[in-house]
Amino acid sequence: MSVLRVMEKTMTCAEFQETLPELFEAHADLNAHEHLKTCENCAALVRDLEYIAETARMLLEPEGEGPSSDLWGKIEREITSKDSIQ
Numbered sequence: 001m002s003v004l005r006v007m008e009k010t011m012t013c014a015e016f017q018e019t020l021p022e023l024f025e026a027h028a029d030l031n032a033h034e035h036l037k038t039c040e041n042c043a044a045l046v047r048d049l050e051y052i053a054e055t056a057r058m059l060l061e062p063e064g065e066g067p068s069s070d071l072w073g074k075i076e077r078e079i080t081s082k083d084s085i086q
Helices: 003-008 013-025 034-038 040-060 071-085
Strands: none
Touching: 013 034, 013 040, 034 040
16 A cells, blocks of 8 residues: 555554554655544654654764864873873
């Protein structure tokens, strides 16, 4: 059953939840889905899944360009100072 066809008919919670992976993969606008307009349990599930997906994306995105430009200098100074102690 195609995503578009699934979105056209009235669904049970089980049918809707079975299609969720395909709907997420297709980047479907789940807020427009008829089932979510009438089912608070599935609407809450979708909100939770969207939150989890957004949090996972943030964890995977790099926070910057990498280590600061003076990191290697700091490491070298630290190694040198330890070598002079021994």
